Amino acid sequence: MTKSTLPQAYRHPYELNPRFKKSVAYFSMEFAIDQALKIYSGGLGFLAGSHMRSAYELKQNVIGIGILWKYGYYDQTRKTDNAMDVQFREKIYSFLEDTGIQFSIDVHHKPVGVKAYYLNPRHFNTVPMFFLTTDIDGNDWLARSISFRLYDSITSAKIAQCMLLGLGGARLLDELGYEPEVYHLNEAHAVSAAFHLFQKSGTAEDVRKRLVFTTHTPEEAGNEKHDINQLQVMSFFGKVPLETVRAITGIEDNVFNHSLAALRLSHQANAVSKLHGEVSRHMWGSYRGIPEITHVTNAQNHRYWADAELDDARQKSDGKAVAARKKELKQALFKVVADQCGKLFDPNVLTIVWARRFAAYKRPDLLVQDAERFDRLMNQTDYPIQFIWAGKPYPSDEGATHIFNSLVYRSHLYKNMAVLTGYELALSKRLKDGTDLWLNTPIVTREASGTSGMTAAMNAGINFSTFDGWVCEFAEHGKNAFIVPMAPPGLASAERDDQDRHHFFTQLENDILPLYYDRPDDWNRLTLQSMNDVNGFFNSNRMATEYYEKVY
Structure with missing residues (x-):
């Protein structure tokens, strides 16, 4: 019965x-x-x-x-x-x-x-x-x-x-x-x-x-x-x-x-x-x-994903404490980078992470497709930058695996670019803890929700994204995130990618890097706003x- x-x-x-x-x-x-x-x-x-x-x-x-x-x-x-x-x-x-x-x-x-x-x-x-x-x-x-x-x-x-x-x-x-x-x-x-x-x-x-x-x-x-x-x-x-x-x-x-x-x-x-x-x-x-x-x-789930010290600083509205803890967490992530890639990253440098399942519509290699502009960005010294990629393609997806490997080979050209393997819960948590800027590049309307940026935001990572999925309910450009303008509908895929890529580079060069280095108090305020906003609605409770x- x-x-x-x-x-x-x-x-x-x-x-x-x-x-x-x-x-x-x-x-x-x-x-x-x-x-x-x-x-x-x-x-x-x-x-x-x-x-x-x-x-x-x-x-x-x-x-x-x-x-x-x-x-x-x-x-x-x-x-x-x-x-x-x-x-x-x-x-x-x-x-x-x-x-x-x-x-x-x-x-x-x-x-x-x-x-x-x-x-x-x-x-x-x-x-x-x-x-x-x-x-x-x-x-x-x-x-x-x-x-x-x-x-x-x-x-x-x-x-x-x-x-x-x-x-x-x-x-x-x-x-x-x-x-x-x-x-x-x-x-x-x-x-x-x-x-x-x-x-x-x-x-x-x-x-x-x-x-x-x-x-x-x-x-x-x-x-x-x-x-x-x-x-x-x-x-x-x-x-x-x-x-x-x-x-x-x-x-x-x-x-x-x-x-x-x-x-x-x-x-x-x-x-x-x-x-x-x-x-x-x-x-x-x-x-x-x-x-x-x-x-x-x-x-x-906030209790699982959020760093306790970061969250305590958030609740006290202590932006400087958030920034100090963030540097500690970046150092922990950079030990993984050093172990896997033999590169010593600097916790004082703006660090951008792209990490999620490798799939064509998520466009993991969107920025590097303009090799010349990417090279200029990576080699300029006024506003130094560090890039980390991670994620798993489907094991039989040869196209996505090719993209992953092309990023690996390109990373050999730069001491400030790393591609990590083993993207599972532990590495995901480490990346969310250690990122300053969480890069999200899907073709608009192709991402049903996407959740990786939520846990990055819980840990003082700023979302830098196309306007798709959960981001549409969260992001206020310049207040808690950076959002690239939507490409006009009806564009051919190459034109759409060109426009999106141009907007990503332009915002990064003209807005994000100067904000991080020249106006740290404003960066800290934006970070606190992002943390408060994500914890208000995007906790799985x-x-x-x-x-x-x-x-x-």
């Missing part, structure tokens, strides 16, 4: 806040919870990890369900010439508890064994969390490999991973004897859970009452799609017949759009910033059967509260 409370061994270690008593199971392909648990790739995981921490702080009735990736995403290392290399290494976590729960799901109409591990909230201050693996005795190599690599590049493997999260996560709840009131799909990876719910209830309306969906993808073409017949052959829909799948999802052709199915089977959906909400409503507005798409702007108020 299912019930609305977790078994005693897995209950929340606190009395639930009456505001947040509705029970929620949060499904996500990745969670960035701690450097010691490498089951994430980038922004989606960073967001999910902060959500689980804030749900704990607010005493919410939320549990997390994910996958225990044997090799994680990948370890980013270097080849002999310092180019990026990809390494897959087995991860072993003694702090995860074997629940003893084991069951099977059908993949290709054959049973695959699934085992569940538990992350106790006391380890990392999260809500109770469960992680599924197929790497167990009794499974053949192909079945074991489902939970090997996050975002496997082989289509059939990725489909099986989505099934493990969705069908497997829903089955886990049955094994726990637990029926949460809300199934929250963080992206559409776990949409197969909807078909398990349909098998139990028998009506699409009952599924919709339980399901909510968060979309992170601002372009229709970027949403996951697969051949519906391949999904049927792989048992993606459980025991639900294909004609019934078509009837309840409204998908009539052979292209199964995971996000479209998730939208049609949810009673509420949300985008992850105000601008992304507008884009999403326009993108999906012509489809029938779509629920309301509101927005809950992404945020990050606000976000986790809004999910209850607007989505659940």
Whole structure:
């Protein structure tokens, strides 16, 4: 008999806040919870990890369900010439508890064994969390490999991973004897859970009452799609017949759009910033059967990300103390630079960081594409400057890896330019602590939210960005950030990039560098304003509260 409370061994270690008593199971392909648990790739995981921490702080009735990736995403290392290399290494976590729960799901109409591990909230201050693996005795190599690599590049493997999260996560709840009131799909990876719910209830309306969906993808073409017949052959829909799948999802052709199915089977959906909400409503507005798409702007967990001494100085409005602490944090970052790159950076020099997932639309190499102007900037001595890049491309994304390596090779020309590997939680925190200026260069409307600049701002880093994603709700140019003017719509991509690049260089040369060196008190005031503004709204405690108020 299912019930609305977790078994005693897995209950929340606190009395639930009456505001947040509705029970929620949060499904996500990745969670960035701690450097010691490498089951994430980038922004989606960073967001999910902060959500689980804030749900704990607010005493919410939320549990997390994910996958225990044997090799994680990948370890980013270097080849002999310092180019990026990809390494897959087995991860072993003694702090995860074997629940003893084991069951099977059908993949290709054959049973695959699934085992569940538990992350106790006391380890990392999260809500109770469960992680599924197929790497167990009794499974053949192909079945074991489902939970090997996050975002496997082989289509059939990725489909099986989505099934493990969705069908497997829903089955886990049955094994726990637990029926949460809300199934929250963080992206559409776990949409197969909807078909398990349909098998139990028998009506699409009952599924919709339980399901909510968060979309992170601002372009229709970027949403996951697969051949519906391949999904049927792989048992993606459980025991639900294909004609019934078509009837309840409204998908009539052979292209199964995971996000479209998730939208049609949810009673509420949300985008992850105000601008992304507008884009999403326009993108999906012509489809029938779509629920309301509101927005809950992404945020990050202040307690985890913010340096305590910096935050104490912020609360005292002590700009000089912020500046002094910042130099200490820069020195800690520069030890990593020295270790990896053999370069000694100066904490008194303005330091610019570009660090996030390497993807073409984020334009990591935008500035260096004008080699002559970049060279002048790096070699001028009136206002010295230091640049650091870091980030992980998808391991099979040859274009993004090429951009990463081109930056590595270019960095050999400059003692004040470094490219770091190993961009995971620990290095991300070190970079946010040590940056003066956080460079963000996405093509406008392509960044659904982006969150890296939030945690930079929490640690006295000034955002220097195009006007996209969360920045639109935060930035006041010259008061708490620096924003480049938007290029006119309709420009060819090369012209747009040229205009954006020109504005970045011009602001940097004419406004930012003189402000930092010639008017340090004004820089400190801007920094304090940025810190206060980001802590007011972009703490994930606000976000986790809004999910209850607007989505659940």
